[in-house]
Amino acid sequence: MRFVAWSGMMERPAATEPASPFRTARQREEDRLAKREAVLRAAVRMFNERGVHATSLDDVAASLGISKRTIYHYLASKDQVLLECVTIGLQQLLQAAEAAREEESTTKGRLVRFLRRYAEINMDDFGRCVIRTGEESLAPESRPRFRALKREIDDALRRMLSEAIADGAIAPVDVKMAAFALAGALNWPARWHSPDGGRSAEELAASLVDILLGGLLPRV
Amino acid sequence: MRFVAWSGMMERPAATEPASPFRTARQREEDRLAKREAVLRAAVRMFNERGVHATSLDDVAASLGISKRTIYHYLASKDQVLLECVTIGLQQLLQAAEAAREEESTTKGRLVRFLRRYAEINMDDFGRCVIRTGEESLAPESRPRFRALKREIDDALRRMLSEAIADGAIAPVDVKMAAFALAGALNWPARWHSPDGGRSAEELAASLVDILLGGLLPRV
Numbered sequence: 434m435r436f437v438a439w440s441g442m443m444e445r446p447a448a449t450e451p452a453s454p455f456r457t458a459r460q461r462e463e464d465r466l467a468k469r470e471a472v473l474r475a476a477v478r479m480f481n482e483r484g485v486h487a488t489s490l491d492d493v494a495a496s497l498g499i500s501k502r503t504i505y506h507y508l509a510s511k512d513q514v515l516l517e518c519v520t521i522g523l524q525q526l527l528q529a530a531e532a533a534r535e536e537e538s539t540t541k542g543r544l545v546r547f548l549r550r551y552a553e554i555n556m557d558d559f560g561r562c563v564i565r566t567g568e569e570s571l572a573p574e575s576r577p578r579f580r581a582l583k584r585e586i587d588d589a590l591r592r593m594l595s596e597a598i599a600d601g602a603i604a605p606v607d608v609k610m611a612a613f614a615l616a617g618a619l620n621w622p623a624r625w626h627s628p629d630g631g632r633s634a635e636e637l638a639a640s641l642v643d644i645l646l647g648g649l650l651p652r653v
Numbered sequence: 654m655r656f657v658a659w660s661g662m663m664e665r666p667a668a669t670e671p672a673s674p675f676r677t678a679r680q681r682e683e684d685r686l687a688k689r690e691a692v693l694r695a696a697v698r699m700f701n702e703r704g705v706h707a708t709s710l711d712d713v714a715a716s717l718g719i720s721k722r723t724i725y726h727y728l729a730s731k732d733q734v735l736l737e738c739v740t741i742g743l744q745q746l747l748q749a750a751e752a753a754r755e756e757e758s759t760t761k762g763r764l765v766r767f768l769r770r771y772a773e774i775n776m777d778d779f780g781r782c783v784i785r786t787g788e789e790s791l792a793p794e795s796r797p798r799f800r801a802l803k804r805e806i807d808d809a810l811r812r813m814l815s816e817a818i819a820d821g822a823i824a825p826v827d828v829k830m831a832a833f834a835l836a837g838a839l840n841w842p843a844r845w846h847s848p849d850g851g852r853s854a855e856e857l858a859a860s861l862v863d864i865l866l867g868g869l870l871p872r873v
Contacts, residue, residue: 482789483789484790486706565787567785569702601871604869607864610857610861610864613838616841617840618835618837620841621836621837621841622833644830644834645834645838645869648865648866648867649824649831649865649866650824650868651823652872
């Protein structure tokens with residue numbers, strides 16, 4: 434049972450030991466992670482809305498009703514906050530590639546599933562931050578990690594394209610160019626899609642992927 | 654004859670009046686425009702390389718061997734410099750749409766020509782700045798003009814797509830979604846294409862447009 438301080442009294446079964454008023458190491462760690470994540474979520478939304486340069490950790494702290502000193506318990510600097518935000522987004526993209534690989538049996542199925550999730554993630558908070566963040570916004574020492582993760586995702590996409598070409602599921606396109614065209618088309622909603630708009634991220638993603646797979650020229 | 658101060662002595666034909674040492678109003682205006690353009694070109698390259706926020710007008714001035722005060726003869730503020738840079742890029746895109754309309758006789762020919770030029774411009778200095786500039790980087794009073802010009806380009810692209818669908822040159826795709834997919838795929842090189850790379854902007858543009866027109870699924 435996951436023990437949460439404020440609900441402990443209600444959830445505790447009658448016949449067991451009374452809950453200790455002291456939190457266990459695990460509870461403290463969970464609490465720390467939840468607070469760290471709340472800071473990152475608040476920060477990423479401000480970065481996306483106002484831009485990284487116009488957002489200070491004071492603003493982020495104020496939006497959570499805490500002080501900047503409290504943020505420093507969890508994250509060392511604004512650059513670390515930004516690097517964590519883009520890392521979360523990039524990890525979501527990598528996980529989407531792995532999930533597509535594990536759960537779809539055909540090369541085309543994997544590609545379509547990955548592309549749709551890729552677009553959806555880029556319309557969500559952390560993915561949006563990945564796209565909106567130019568490398569120059571990160572401290573020089575943070576750039577290699579950002580670049581390495583982006584390269585991993587590009588590699589995953591190129592591998593899926595190569596496999597789909599190899600078994601004839603897609604046409605023998607230039608893999609590097611196709612990966613760039615797909616990534617660009619599916620990154621772009623990070624700049625224009627507003628979650629308040631009419632269509633859901635899932636619908637938009639599916640519609641963009643259909644157009645990219647089918648192309649514009651008529652199929653006779 | 655275009656009269657330029659430093660070449661005047663050589664170009665002046667023997668039998669005419671000696672050139673006046675005083676420049677005409679037109680010469681002064683040409684000189685002013687050339688200097689203004691040199692400032693914008695130096696600025697746009699720094700914006701693209703370091704990011705707008707990390708570039709000061711002092712840096713731009715230093716790169717031209719002039720003082721910041723000299724820049725203020727031509728442009729009022731860093732925000733005006735940025736707005737002018739993105740406006741030049743957006744005007745190039747609009748001119749590409751007009752040129753395609755005037756010089757190509759088929760709906761498909763116009764679309765292909767516009768898309769290729771669109772991609773090429775976005776790999777060049779001013780187009781690159783359009784793509785790399787989030788609206789939040791501009792002063793609030795400069796954003797409506799930026800947004801209005803972007804909308805004009807989106808409208809031009811959608812109109813070309815609608816016309817090509819109407820006469821059967823392309824498949825009956827969702828015009829809004831197709832415009833987003835195309836724009837995204839052809840904007841993205843602004844973030845990854847380096848002019849020092851192997852392929853030229855023209856080759857890359859043609860290759861991306863081919864993939865987008867043909868799609869990924871095999872044509873049987």
